[in-house]
Amino acid sequence: MKEEVRLNRRDFIGRTTFWAAAASLAAGATQAGNSQINDSTVPPPSRLGVGFLGVGIRGTLLLEASMKVAGVEPVVACDLYTGHLDRAKEVAGSKLEVTGDYQQVLSRKDIDAVVIAAPDHWHKQLVKDALDAGKHVYCEKPLTHRWEDGEDLIKWSKASGLVTQVGSQYMSMPCARKATEMIKSGKLGQITMVEGKIHRNSSTGAWYYPIPPDASPRTVNWKRFIGDSKWYDFDLRRFFQWRLFWDYSGGLPTDLFVHLVTATHQLMGVTAPDQVVSFGDIYRWREYRDVPDQMTALAKYPEGFTLKLTSTANNGHPGPALTFYGTEGTLEYNGGSMTYYYEPRREDFRYPTHSWPTATVDKFKKIMDLNDDLQPLKNPPPATEEPTVFNPGDGTEGSTTAHMRNWYDAIRGEDKAVEPMEIGVNAVNVGHMVNVSFRNNKIVRWNPRTRKVEM
Ligand SMILES: NC(=O)c1ccc[n+]([C@@H]2O[C@H](COP(=O)([O-])OP(=O)(O)OC[C@H]3O[C@@H](n4cnc5c(N)ncnc54)[C@H](O)[C@@H]3O)[C@@H](O)[C@H]2O)c1
Numbered sequence: 231m232k233e234e235v236r237l238n239r240r241d242f243i244g245r246t247t248f249w250a251a252a253a254s255l256a257a258g259a260t261q262a263g264n265s266q267i268n269d270s271t272v273p274p275p276s277r278l279g280v281g282f283l284g285v286g287i288r289g290t291l292l293l294e295a296s297m298k299v300a301g302v303e304p305v306v307a308c309d310l311y312t313g314h315l316d317r318a319k320e321v322a323g324s325k326l327e328v329t330g331d332y333q334q335v336l337s338r339k340d341i342d343a344v345v346i347a348a349p350d351h352w353h354k355q356l357v358k359d360a361l362d363a364g365k366h367v368y369c370e371k372p373l374t375h376r377w378e379d380g381e382d383l384i385k386w387s388k389a390s391g392l393v394t395q396v397g398s399q400y401m402s403m404p405c406a407r408k409a410t411e412m413i414k415s416g417k418l419g420q421i422t423m424v425e426g427k428i429h430r431n432s433s434t435g436a437w438y439y440p441i442p443p444d445a446s447p448r449t450v451n452w453k454r455f456i457g458d459s460k461w462y463d464f465d466l467r468r469f470f471q472w473r474l475f476w477d478y479s480g481g482l483p484t485d486l487f488v489h490l491v492t493a494t495h496q497l498m499g500v501t502a503p504d505q506v507v508s509f510g511d512i513y514r515w516r517e518y519r520d521v522p523d524q525m526t527a528l529a530k531y532p533e534g535f536t537l538k539l540t541s542t543a544n545n546g547h548p549g550p551a552l553t554f555y556g557t558e559g560t561l562e563y564n565g566g567s568m569t570y571y572y573e574p575r576r577e578d579f580r581y582p583t584h585s586w587p588t589a590t591v592d593k594f595k596k597i598m599d600l601n602d603d604l605q606p607l608k609n610p611p612p613a614t615e616e617p618t619v620f621n622p623g624d625g626t627e628g629s630t631t632a633h634m635r636n637w638y639d640a641i642r643g644e645d646k647a648v649e650p651m652e653i654g655v656n657a658v659n660v661g662h663m664v665n666v667s668f669r670n671n672k673i674v675r676w677n678p679r680t681r682k683v684e685m
Contacts (some may be wrong), residue, residue: 231593236320246482256532265523275301276642277303278379278638279303279305279340279342279343280304280343281345282304282306282318282347283360283477284348285307285314285317285318285330287439289345291630292370292397292630292634293318293345294321295631295634296345296634297321297322298496298635299552301638302334302638303572304440305327305340305341306327306335306341307322307327308328308329308330309328311445312450320424332359332600333359333573335577342365342366343366343368343637344356344368345362347397348362349478350480350484351459351472351474351549353370353372353568354375357369358383361386361394362560364390364399366637366641367387368634368637369395369397371396372480372658373658374662375480376480377486377663380655380659381681382558383651384652387650392509394659395633395636395649396649396651396653398489398649398653399629401633401648401649401653402629402632402636402648404566404622405492405563405566408568412570416556418554418561419559420556422555424494424535424536424537424553424554424558425537425552425553426491426538426539427551428486428487428489429543431544431545435546438470438471438474438515441466441467442470445469450466450625452465452469455469459477459478463652475574476520478507480658480661480662481510481521482510482524482525482541485527486541487525487539488657488660488661491660492653493551494566495561495656501656502659502676502678503532504531504532504676505529505673506528506530506664506673506676507673508527508677509527509529509554510522510668512524512538515545519601522543525542526539527664529664539664550562558590560573561571565629566622567620568619569591569617569618569619569620570618571617574611574613576612606638617648633648659676676680
């Protein structure tokens with residue numbers, strides 16, 4: 231059910247908020263509709279037994295989204311904090327088994343696929359072990375914690391023959407196809423600039439997530455959380471607020487820019503910038519954090535445009551997540567909705583000829599065949615169009631559920647996974663380049679031949 235409305239530009243500005251974008255981006259699962267087919271002539275879909283590795287904030291949403299897909303049976307959840315396992319049972323019912331050891335999940339015959347929503351520093355190992363155990367894999371963004379790990383993941387995934395999906399739900403946004411077609415059709419003309427932003431202004435937005443009151447060495451498996459990363463003594467802040475530390479997270483560039491980059495790559499049909507430069511700092515949230523609370527980056531693409539990325543934890547002013555600027559129009563894109571602004575090619579000869587004597591202007595008008603407004607008499611530029619709003623409306627299922635459903639369908643051979651490893655690696659690599667530039671205070675380059683980051 232597509233709703234296409236025309237609004238006055240002034241009416242519209244201010245309505246498209248970042249928070250609307252963020253809602254469709256981050257909370258896709260909560261707005262998900264249940265579009266399961268209810269037709270007795272259609273055979274029920276085959277059963278898929280699924281294990282969940284990491285059922286914290288995101289894993290719980292993925293569990294809920296999976297429960298909306300017919301035939302999908304959450305069998306077991308694995309986590310390192312007992313409170314998250316108790317919550318998973320509340321969500322999925324007491325039949326759901328729970329464990330603190332992911333190898334117990336991978337060794338089960340009744341598990342076809344696993345959903346990985348552990349912190350970033352665990353992704354590579356969990357994906358590898360799951361593929362080795364013959365399980366289809368859905369792994370949350372950012373796929374890698376270091377750019378050097380991406381190529382292995384692509385290789386292992388291809389060699390496995392299993393269906394892998396990276397969890398950037400922007401790939402499954404309701405407006406994604408229409409926006410891609412619009413850009414491809416040339417409706418925006420030549421696009422030379424894209425701007426993306428995700429801003430927040432709260433302690434939660436700055437990633438100081440609250441620590442549950444029952445958290446202790448009894449309820450948290452600290453040693454397993456540390457895994458192969460540098461050893462620290464038991465620290466609940468590191469466990470629950472891991473995004474603040476380079477040991478487990480790439481900060482704003484890999485955690486948030488990755489969404490904007492994924493959508494830019496998808497809509498523009500590109501895979502990698504050739505140069506990236508960035509600036510960041512900890513301007514406000516200074517307590518025990520490694521990662522900047524504000525980042526700005528420029529990524530220059532060989533296809534002929536520059537992507538500007540910003541994210542701050544110090545202001546939540548609304549605005550579109552992505553804006554595509556073309557010679558014929560502008561597209562404000564929020565994934566769940568978008569607005570196209572027509573941009574007529576109109577010369578304003580009045581400004582530069584204002585200092586000419588009237589007789590000279592008259593001569594110019596004649597030579598150029600212009601009317602009194604100094605616009606062409608033949609083929610005058612078309613009148614300005616009102617902005618066009620595309621809003622897929624209530625019937626559209628949430629992007630997270632759509633993204634997971636696409637993966638489950640692909641496992642059953644009924645569809646193709648929209649975000650195989652290579653797409654996820656290409657997107658997160660831009661975030662890694664932003665961080666390499668930030669740490670070294672240099673422009674960094676992507677070598678498409680060697681698929682390596684260079685300085
Ligand atoms: N696609 C999105 O919009 C989106 C949104 C939020 C988070 N994420 C991603 O999801 C992942 C998890 O983020 P979160 O916010 O849910 O974090 P979280 O801290 O709330 O949850 C992570 C959970 O993983 C568990 N865990 C850690 N190591 C584990 C291991 N070895 N085996 C099993 N469980 C383990 C922890 O106990 C914790 O409960 C991150 O990679 C994050 O970037 C994606």
